[in-house]
Amino acid sequence: MFDAASRIAANLSGVRRRMEAAAQRSGRPAGDVRLVAVTKYVGTAEIEALLAAGCRDLGEARPQDLWRKAEAFRGRDARWHLIGHLQRNKLSRTLPLADLLHSADGESLLAAIDAWGLSAGTKVGVLLEVNVSGDAAKHGFSPDKVVPLWPRLASFAGVRIRGLMGMSGREATPDEARRQFVALRLLRDELLAAGAHAAEFRELSMGMTDDFEIAIEEGATLVRVGSALFEGVENLRG
């Protein structure tokens, strides 16, 4: 395990260096961009190594995996992010464990989250997932629906919409990925112009292992990186 842990620490500092350089290229302080380490490929030993190396934000794509891992690390200094689709029947078990839901991908899910937030006396932090690539297999609001829906989405008192999340297309070239990230940023700006509060609504969750530097150059405040952190580490699933 020692080897894997030091490998993970080295990978993490490499990713952080690349993040800082990309922030600098876009004229932003490195502190503007937060890394969410996506742990869906690994188990508790690797997560332990990430925490030891100073990583605090951890992301899981499947609610059941988030439950299991958040449980295993209960009481530790870690924030959990759900980055994949949340089924309605898993909502009440997931929301108390998640610091931020990146994947609020439809109006009816948001209405259900709103109802849960109101009954729990809290405002659930979410990002609206927007299907900027247009891939049929991807979840999310279609980009042209978000502005017209905004007044309704903004009226949910049990939800705090903290920004937008998007993914580049499966087959996207770097240029296409960049255009998709730009589209997400412009949509955020449009929503700010339409009355979203800049203090609350500021996050842009975009960029993964293959394109996080492009995403940062185009304004990402959260990047979701998995594979790059576990390169050279055995025991990798998927």
Ligand SMILES: *Cc1c(COP(=O)(O)O)cnc(C)c1O
């Ligand atoms: C798996 C996953 C990631 C991380 O992907 P890598 O390419 O391994 O960095 C990011 N976002 C979502 C939504 C994912 O499912």
